[in-house]
Amino acid sequence: MGRTWAIIERELRRFRRSPVLIAMSMTMPIVQLVVLGYAFGGNVKHLKVAVVDQDHGVPAVKVRELASAMSSGARTIDILEYTDSGVAIADLRNGRVNGVLTIPPDFSRRVLARNQPRVALIEDNTDNFVSSALAATLGSMLVTYNQPAMTPRISTAAGLDVVEIYPYVPYIQYLLPGSVVMSIFMMVMIGGGIIFIDDKARGLHEGYLVTPIKKLELIAGFNISGTIKAVIAGMFLVLVGSLIAGVPSPFDPMRLVRLLVVVVVTAFALISLMFLLMVRVSDPLLPRAVFGILNTVLYFPSGAVYPQQGFPGWMQVIAIADPFTYAVHAFKSLLLKNTGFAAIAYDLGFLMIFAAVAMTAATLLFKRTL
Amino acid sequence: MSAIDVQSIVKKFGDFTAVNGISFAVEDGEIFGLLGPNGAGKSTLIRMLVTLLPPTAGTALVNGFDIRKQADGVRQSIGVIPQAMTSDLELSVEENLIIFAKLYGVPRQKRERLIDELLEAVELTKWRSAPVKNLSGGMRRRVEIARGLVHEPRIFFLDEPTTGLDPVSRVAVWEMLQRIKSQRDLTILITTHYMDEADKLCDRIAIVDHGDLKALDSPLKLKTSIPGTNTLEVSFSRTPPDWAERLERLPDVERVTAHETVFRIVSLNGPRTTLSLMEMAASEGITVLSLAVQSTTLDDVFVHYTGRALRDALQDVNPMDRQGFMVRRQ
Numbered sequence: 001m002g003r004t005w006a007i008i009e010r011e012l013r014r015f016r017r018s019p020v021l022i023a024m025s026m027t028m029p030i031v032q033l034v035v036l037g038y039a040f041g042g043n044v045k046h047l048k049v050a051v052v053d054q055d056h057g058v059p060a061v062k063v064r065e066l067a068s069a070m071s072s073g074a075r076t077i078d079i080l081e082y083t084d085s086g087v088a089i090a091d092l093r094n095g096r097v098n099g100v101l102t103i104p105p106d107f108s109r110r111v112l113a114r115n116q117p118r119v120a121l122i123e124d125n126t127d128n129f130v131s132s133a134l135a136a137t138l139g140s141m142l143v144t145y146n147q148p149a150m151t152p153r154i155s156t157a158a159g160l161d162v163v164e165i166y167p168y169v170p171y172i173q174y175l176l177p178g179s180v181v182m183s184i185f186m187m188v189m190i191g192g193g194i195i196f197i198d199d200k201a202r203g204l205h206e207g208y209l210v211t212p213i214k215k216l217e218l219i220a221g222f223n224i225s226g227t228i229k230a231v232i233a234g235m236f237l238v239l240v241g242s243l244i245a246g247v248p249s250p251f252d253p254m255r256l257v258r259l260l261v262v263v264v265v266t267a268f269a270l271i272s273l274m275f276l277l278m279v280r281v282s283d284p285l286l287p288r289a290v291f292g293i294l295n296t297v298l299y300f301p302s303g304a305v306y307p308q309q310g311f312p313g314w315m316q317v318i319a320i321a322d323p324f325t326y327a328v329h330a331f332k333s334l335l336l337k338n339t340g341f342a343a344i345a346y347d348l349g350f351l352m353i354f355a356a357v358a359m360t361a362a363t364l365l366f367k368r369t370l
Numbered sequence: 371m372s373a374i375d376v377q378s379i380v381k382k383f384g385d386f387t388a389v390n391g392i393s394f395a396v397e398d399g400e401i402f403g404l405l406g407p408n409g410a411g412k413s414t415l416i417r418m419l420v421t422l423l424p425p426t427a428g429t430a431l432v433n434g435f436d437i438r439k440q441a442d443g444v445r446q447s448i449g450v451i452p453q454a455m456t457s458d459l460e461l462s463v464e465e466n467l468i469i470f471a472k473l474y475g476v477p478r479q480k481r482e483r484l485i486d487e488l489l490e491a492v493e494l495t496k497w498r499s500a501p502v503k504n505l506s507g508g509m510r511r512r513v514e515i516a517r518g519l520v521h522e523p524r525i526f527f528l529d530e531p532t533t534g535l536d537p538v539s540r541v542a543v544w545e546m547l548q549r550i551k552s553q554r555d556l557t558i559l560i561t562t563h564y565m566d567e568a569d570k571l572c573d574r575i576a577i578v579d580h581g582d583l584k585a586l587d588s589p590l591k592l593k594t595s596i597p598g599t600n601t602l603e604v605s606f607s608r609t610p611p612d613w614a615e616r617l618e619r620l621p622d623v624e625r626v627t628a629h630e631t632v633f634r635i636v637s638l639n640g641p642r643t644t645l646s647l648m649e650m651a652a653s654e655g656i657t658v659l660s661l662a663v664q665s666t667t668l669d670d671v672f673v674h675y676t677g678r679a680l681r682d683a684l685q686d687v688n689p690m691d692r693q694g695f696m697v698r699r700q
Contacts, residue, residue, distance in 0.1 A: 003472070014460040204456050212445040369423055
């Protein structure tokens with residue numbers, strides 16, 4: 001055990017003296033959290049809508065007044081009055097406006113005749129977010145248009161009441177679990193993978209292989225020290241990330257204990273994966289090349305940025321095997337829903353079995369001689 | 371019992387035979403050298419002896435322990451300085467020594483005493499808290515020497531200890547090794563491709579080339595064992611077409627080899643050959659541009675046993691270098 005501790009001591013002393021490594025592993029996930037959180041989390045605003053009124057009747061004017069009211073209220077849309085629909089559509093194609101609302105010449109006549117009056121929205125559908133926001137806004141505007149001025153006291157139409165059992169979760173909080181797992185992975189990649197292979201290539205391992213240290217002691221030393229470094233990165237992200245994302249009661253002690261357990265188990269699972277991948281590698285270029293791919297393949301299918309239910313079949317298969325999926329799910333439960341261990345038992349179980357299998361395989365493959 | 375007993379040891383990498391059945395014994399308290407160019411198999415050999423590489427065939431006993439079956443016993447008895455710089459850059463000199471002492475299970479009090487002694491022996495006491503990355507190559511080597519001795523091994527292996535160092539550092543390392551050896555009960559095995567290092571440090575030298583043991587004896591005996599005691603290196607203002615043959619016919623001349631414009635003449639009697647050479651050149655009206663006379667060097671010994679000069683052999687492409695990405699020296 002003393003020899004294992006010597007290896008751990010050596011690794012942690014080196015870690016303490018490598019400020020760049022520490023800074024990169026902790027800063028990058030925070031930057032990603034903030035930038036992605038705010039880039040994706042917002043609502044689109046100030047979409048330019050060209051209104052072409054070809055009717056000028058009273059109902060048409062009412063539509064235009066509603067549109068102006070919407071644009072001065074929520075500001076989702078900005079109204080621009082056009083007289084010529086040809087010019088409006090040309091501007092749509094040039095990107096000067098995001099949509100064209102055309103009130104056709106027979107609109108008022110059809111309203112009075114109760115004969116399916118239609119208003120047309122011509123939109124630029126190359127940007128999905130914009131076009132769906134426009135359709136939703138103008139759709140709800142027409143719903144308002146259609147409602148009578150006075151509502152009857154007893155309603156016979158079925159309505160939907162929405163009740164949210166958790167406090168509102170802005171997108172940046174939704175991203176936080178993924179960022180915590182990402183910081184653990186980055187520390188494992190750089191501190192565990194890249195440094196390990198660089199040392200091997202520089203011949204540093206030979207210095208240790210000639211000592212009487214046993215194979216298991218060497219493996220335990222490297223992996224325990226890697227886990228400790230990754231836990232430090234993970235807890236840093238949990239605390240700082242919770243503050244940045246505005247997670248309620250970030251320093252709740254019971255929750256911190258549960259979070260620590262998940263961080264430790266995740267760190268150990270990821271370092272086992274890393275060790276298995278690197279155990280027979282000696283080329284320092286390989287981990288650098290592989291990690292970029294691995295990062296993407298593990299992070300996005302885990303449901304960290306977008307729910308799994310939206311994935312195609314093949315990606316759902318990746319998600320099932322991906323340790324990130326379980327880690328992200330566990331962190332979501334703890335950070336966003338503040339659950340107990342029961343809700344995350346399955347995730348912890350998977351991660352521990354994953355770690356055991358990966359570490360066993362790596363230990364069998366590890367060579368005590370060159 | 372010899373400190374090291376190598377028994378027909380063989381190492382093959384695929385089709386390539388790096389070590390071809392070498393046997394020798396190193397006595398207690400000797401400084402023993404393996405001399406040969408890169409690719410000769412000496413690094414492979416030493417790596418097998420320190421249990422870094424398993425042999426393909428044959429075995430060796432180090433301090434009585436079999437390298438194949440009793441590797442732990444071997445590792446506990448030996449100190450090793452591998453060819454690459456393996457000290458940890460981010461740690462201080464002292465921390466490097468402490469970690470290694472812990473790996474060998476040296477108890478704390480003994481460890482503290484030994485570290486002080488070793489730092490003094492390698493003249494790094496002032497630098498004990500300095501991070502190793504701030505040290506020069508020569509100083510790093512000295513840290514590694516101290517580190518290799520921190521558990522008081524009986525046998526010390528050094529793989530090309532002064533390769534890549536400047537001349538001043540090389541001399542410092544030699545002096546250090548000699549001083550350390552004089553203060554301790556130690557057997558040392560060194561591999562090197564430097565003749566001067568082998569000549570100066572070693573009690574006995576084994577000449578290794580292409581995986582074979584070519585010769586084994588003390589430096590002095592090796593030098594006196596080969597015929598031809600002097601080597602003249604001469605260059606001329608002009609050389610007539612049959613000049614080499616005419617040089618060979620001078621008295622006491624054994625062999626003449628031409629290296630571009632320089633003629634190397636191996637002779638049994640340097641002064642006599644020099645006199646007749648000057649006379650012959652003068653009679654032809656040829657000016658001797660330069661003349662140097664050397665006594666037998668290990669290079670001559672090497673040429674004798676392997677058929678080529680050590681410095682020429684160093685130009686050969688090392689087949690081991692094709693083995694992939696391995697940075698050998700910092």
